[in-house]
Amino acid sequence: MNKPLPEPIPASTEEAHVRWAAEYSAQIGADRAVHNRSGIPVRPLYTPLDVDPARFDADVGFPGQPPYTRGIYATMHRGRTWTQRQLIGLGTPAAYNARLTDILGQGGTAVSLIPCNSVFRGYDMDEVDEELLGTCGVVANSADHMATCLAGVDLATTSCAMNDPSPFTLLAFMLATAKRNGVDWRTISGTSNQSDYLSHYVANHMFFRLALPGARRILVDHIRWCNEHVPRWNPLSVVGQHTQQAGATPAESMAFTLAAAVQYADDCVAAGMSPDAFLPRFTFFFDVSISFFEEIAKFRAGRRIWARIARERWGARDPRSWRFKFHAQTSGVDLTRQQPLNNIARVTAQAIAGIFGGLQSLHTDAYDEALSCPTQFGARIAVATQNILREEAHLTDVIDPLGGSYYVEALTNEMEARVLAIMADVEAAGGMYRAVESGLVQRRIGESACRFQERIDRGEQTVVGVNAYQVDEDASARPALPKPDPAEMRAHLGAFTAWKAQRPAQAVAAALDGVARAANDGDANVFAAVVAAAEAGCTHGEICGTLRREVGFGMPLTVV
Amino acid sequence: MDIRPKVLVTKIGLDGHDRGSRVVAAHLRDAGMEVVYTPPWQKIEAVVKLAMEEDVDVIGVSSLATDHLIVPKLMAALRDAGLTDVVVIVGGIVPDADEQALLDVGVARVFHPGSPLDEISAYITEATARVRAARFPA
Numbered sequence: 112m113n114k115p116l117p118e119p120i121p122a123s124t125e126e127a128h129v130r131w132a133a134e135y136s137a138q139i140g141a142d143r144a145v146h147n148r149s150g151i152p153v154r155p156l157y158t159p160l161d162v163d164p165a166r167f168d169a170d171v172g173f174p175g176q177p178p179y180t181r182g183i184y185a186t187m188h189r190g191r192t193w194t195q196r197q198l199i200g201l202g203t204p205a206a207y208n209a210r211l212t213d214i215l216g217q218g219g220t221a222v223s224l225i226p227c228n229s230v231f232r233g234y235d236m237d238e239v240d241e242e243l244l245g246t247c248g249v250v251a252n253s254a255d256h257m258a259t260c261l262a263g264v265d266l267a268t269t270s271c272a273m274n275d276p277s278p279f280t281l282l283a284f285m286l287a288t289a290k291r292n293g294v295d296w297r298t299i300s301g302t303s304n305q306s307d308y309l310s311h312y313v314a315n316h317m318f319f320r321l322a323l324p325g326a327r328r329i330l331v332d333h334i335r336w337c338n339e340h341v342p343r344w345n346p347l348s349v350v351g352q353h354t355q356q357a358g359a360t361p362a363e364s365m366a367f368t369l370a371a372a373v374q375y376a377d378d379c380v381a382a383g384m385s386p387d388a389f390l391p392r393f394t395f396f397f398d399v400s401i402s403f404f405e406e407i408a409k410f411r412a413g414r415r416i417w418a419r420i421a422r423e424r425w426g427a428r429d430p431r432s433w434r435f436k437f438h439a440q441t442s443g444v445d446l447t448r449q450q451p452l453n454n455i456a457r458v459t460a461q462a463i464a465g466i467f468g469g470l471q472s473l474h475t476d477a478y479d480e481a482l483s484c485p486t487q488f489g490a491r492i493a494v495a496t497q498n499i500l501r502e503e504a505h506l507t508d509v510i511d512p513l514g515g516s517y518y519v520e521a522l523t524n525e526m527e528a529r530v531l532a533i534m535a536d537v538e539a540a541g542g543m544y545r546a547v548e549s550g551l552v553q554r555r556i557g558e559s560a561c562r563f564q565e566r567i568d569r570g571e572q573t574v575v576g577v578n579a580y581q582v583d584e585d586a587s588a589r590p591a592l593p594k595p596d597p598a599e600m601r602a603h604l605g606a607f608t609a610w611k612a613q614r615p616a617q618a619v620a621a622a623l624d625g626v627a628r629a630a631n632d633g634d635a636n637v638f639a640a641v642v643a644a645a646e647a648g649c650t651h652g653e654i655c656g657t658l659r660r661e662v663g664f665g666m667p668l669t670v671v
Numbered sequence: 672m673d674i675r676p677k678v679l680v681t682k683i684g685l686d687g688h689d690r691g692s693r694v695v696a697a698h699l700r701d702a703g704m705e706v707v708y709t710p711p712w713q714k715i716e717a718v719v720k721l722a723m724e725e726d727v728d729v730i731g732v733s734s735l736a737t738d739h740l741i742v743p744k745l746m747a748a749l750r751d752a753g754l755t756d757v758v759v760i761v762g763g764i765v766p767d768a769d770e771q772a773l774l775d776v777g778v779a780r781v782f783h784p785g786s787p788l789d790e791i792s793a794y795i796t797e798a799t800a801r802v803r804a805a806r807f808p809a
Contacts, residue, residue: 228685228736232712240744243685246737357690444690448764448784481784483766484737557693564694568787577785666710 124159131156147405148563149362151525157517162524170415171520174510179418180411180523181511182469183434188507194472195497196221196272196438201484202595203603204259207249210487212263217494221472222264222271222301226251226281231274233659235652237608245595247484248274250603252651255610257284258291266294271301272438277308277321277329279346279638280654283645286341290646300343302394302438306330309371309543310350312665313552314357323548325630325662330375331382333638334389345394345436347375352440354552355398358560361409362526366533367543367552368395369416373534374543376425386425390432399465400442401457404522407513410437410468412527416534438472439465446481449576450584454478459496466506467513473497486593614648622647623657630661676704676799679727681718682711683745684738691763692733698788704795715741719748722757728799734763739773746776756806758798762786 121127135155136142145153154161163170172178175185184190195218201210211222225248229239235252236244244250251257261271266289275281282303286296305311308326320326330347337346351368359367372393379389395413399406417435421427441461446454455478462475475496477489485493500506513519540546547553566572573579622644629640637658644654680696682689689711696708707725709718722730730749732742739761749757761773762782770781779798782791 232685239685240741242740242744243737246740247686356688358694481764483764557697560690560694561697564698564788568789574785578787 128158128160147361148400148402149360149405149409149526149529151362151405151522151529153522157521159517161517161521170524171514177418177422177433179414179433179435181514183414183436183471187469187510188466189510192501192507193466193470194221194270194438195494196223196270196472196474201247201593202245202249203599204249204251204256206245206595206599207251207260208262211260213487214490214494215264217491218498220270222261222269223274223304223474224249224251224260224271224281225274230281230651231276233652233655235607235650236604237611238652241600241604244600244604250600251281251284252607253610254284254287254291254645254648256607257281258288261285261288266292267298271299272304273301274304276305276311277326277333278641278654278658279303279306279333280641280645280651282337282341282344283638283642283654284651286642287646296341298343299341302345302348303333303337304348304396305350306333306347307350307353307371307375309374309547310353310368312547313367314353314359314556320665321658322663322665323544325658326665327378327544328662329637329658331378331384332636334375334379334392335382335384336636336638336642338384338389338392345392347392348394348396348438349375350396352396352398354556355400356442356444357556358563359556360559361400361402361405362529363533363555363559364398365409365413365526366530366537368397369413369420369530370534370537370543370546372417373420373424377542380425386421386427387429387432390421390425390427391429391434393436395435395437397437397439398442398444399439399461399468399470401445401461401464403460403464404519405526406461406464407468407519408522408526409530410439410465410470411519411523412530413437414469415523415527416530436471438474439468439470440474441465441476443476443480446476446478447574447576448481450582451478451482453576454481455492455496458493459500462496462500463506466500467511469511484593611650618647619649619653622649623653626654626657627661630658674796674800674803676729676795677707677725677727678704678729678731678795679707679709679718679722679725680731680733681709681713681721682733682738683713683715683718684734684741685712686734686736686738687711688735689733691735692731695731695733695762695788695791699792699795702792704792715745715748718745719752719754722749722754723752727757728802729758729760729795731795732759732761734761734765736764739763739765739769742773742778743776746778750777756802758795758802760791760794760798762791 147153171180174182174187227245227248227250236250251260273281311320334346337344349368349372351364354367355364414435418433421433441458445457458475465473475493477485477493479485479489537543537546540551567574567578570578626640626644629635629637641654678699680692682692696706700706742761758779760780761778765781
């Protein structure tokens with residue numbers, strides 16, 4: 112017998128695993144240690160030994176049912192694909208409306224509105240450096256401006272996402288527009304993005320903010336008022352995107368986001384609201400980085416944790432309260448200025464991770480976002496990327512296609528454990544509000560941001576075109592920053608100041624006084640007063656200025 | 672002579688994306704420099720006053736969302752205050768077409784996304800040595 116017998120099929124998985132491990136070690140020599148961004152060690156192979164088949168129902172289950180790991184709806188993307196929601200905003204309301212019409216004509220299915228940074232900071236256009244007006248978003252300061260922005264959009268059938276931090280003036284302007292057009296507020300749907308004031312404090316300091324106690328109270332008022340008057344509106348979007356873009360790892364970002372949601376729900380319960388009244392209108396918004404499997408596991412773990420908290424912490428009984436609805440945006444941090452067209456490949460990988468993670472709505476970044484605010488050319492490719500993934504690559508045919516993957520299920524379990532551990536740290540610090548006040552959250556994010564950059568600078572993390580595979584580039588191929596037409600912007604500014612001067616001064620003053628009085632009366636609803644002020648012709652800057660005076664201004668708590 | 676640069680790291684204008692300024696400030700501090708750090712949204716007059724009071728060698732202005740467009744105003748204000756030998760660098764998202772305009776008004780250098788931290792600190796050390804040599808000739 113000179114010829115060796117073929118290897119028999121091993122007697123057990125364990126035996127085969129031992130045999131593979133020996134062969135792997137012999138061939139690879141000194142194996143490199145691999146950790147994902149959240150610090151979880153990644154093994155070279157996952158097998159049935161990494162998941163407990165007896166826990167299928169408890170950990171994996173079916174879409175649309177607890178534990179919701181596989182998706183919040185029974186049909187998921189096979190029934191209704193995600194909403195294509197591209198963030199846009201540039202220039203004057205008329206310029207914004209033209210861009211919006213273009214995006215809706217190419218397959219965009221929902222509106223998003225990014226206002227100018229002056230709006231985020233709580234000012235009207237006549238209060239800031241003229242050079243900056245409209246360079247990053249639309250300059251909308253009044254109900255009239257909003258009417259121009261949304262001209263031609265059927266508010267009763269189109270979902271609108273407003274990038275609209277406290278005190279939610281843009282929604283108030285939109286409601287005033289709807290009323291003028293005879294649209295019933297009860298038919299209006301969409302989301303108050305940027306309602307998560309805690310995330311602004313710790314991570315994205317872009318937004319106008321009120322001192323923490325004022326912001327806390329106004330958010331509860333806003334949730335209560337919207338639930339009653341605009342029942343299809345999502346008054347809260349809890350944002351993980353800010354923390355992750357600021358440097359938090361995917362696990363930290365999920366943990367801080369869930370901890371913030373817990374804080375907001377606790378605050379609503381403390382204000383006497385019923386969990387099943389407000390939880391169905393809670394939504395989430397996440398970053399999706401290029402760390403592909405880690406992001407998928409992050410979303411699957413987050414869905415499972417939220418469903419459990421909703422049931423166990425607040426006793427929510429309505430399944431809609433358990434559903435972890437989220438919008439995702441591909442991560443700008445991963446994009447490079449070098450060889451910018453490479454970003455199309457990065458955005459594609461990020462988007463697939465978000466889709467496999469079970470998102471409800473998606474913004475794909477334009478390839479030129481590391482160079483400037485995106486050009487129209489870049490924005491079109493971003494929309495086309497979504498169309499290709501959905502209709503050419505057939506990513507929507509099967510629900511949770513990675514469910515049951517040994518790696519993805521094991522990683523989902525490990526992400527869940529890591530997220531819960533960070534949430535426990537926050538809970539021990541007195542909850543998210545206190546943890547933000549004390550700077551705990553900011554410190555962790557700052558440390559993670561530095562670690563991330565060091566890994567790139569040391570070459571431990573490859574970034575194509577930045578620390579590897581560099582090429583000589585023709586800088587003239589890079590797009591120029593789209594800037595608003597200065598003549599149009601000056602005309603917009605002139606019309607605004609003229610309009611402001613001829614308003615009925617008494618009605619404006621009375622409405623602003625109403626906002627001030629509501630801020631000082633615990634039984635009043637501040638957001639109701641903001642809506643009334645918008646209808647009375649008050650401007651964004653006037654409403655924000657009034658509240659800043661009454662409840663105080665909060666500077667970011669920066670920890671370096 | 673041992674060079675220990677004193678650097679003001681700041682953000683002017685309306686945007687608050689401060690990951691870049693925080694990471695750079697922490698790196699410069701860890702590299703042994705004296706760092707004066709401000710939160711975002713500084714008024715130009717406030718930056719000039721701070722630069723004067725703290726007698727900094729270098730001002731690093733971080734910009735993500737178009738605030739670089741008012742850097743020329745900062746340069747003019749520094750000139751008016753007589754701070755002509757302070758080195759001003761800008762880091763962040765600055766389109767090529769705007770970079771030349773910044774260099775033309777006296778910005779010493781623009782660091783784009785992807786710049787290694789060591790490159791930034793090395794430049795600051797070298798620039799500080801240069802301005803101090805000019806200020807205190809041997």
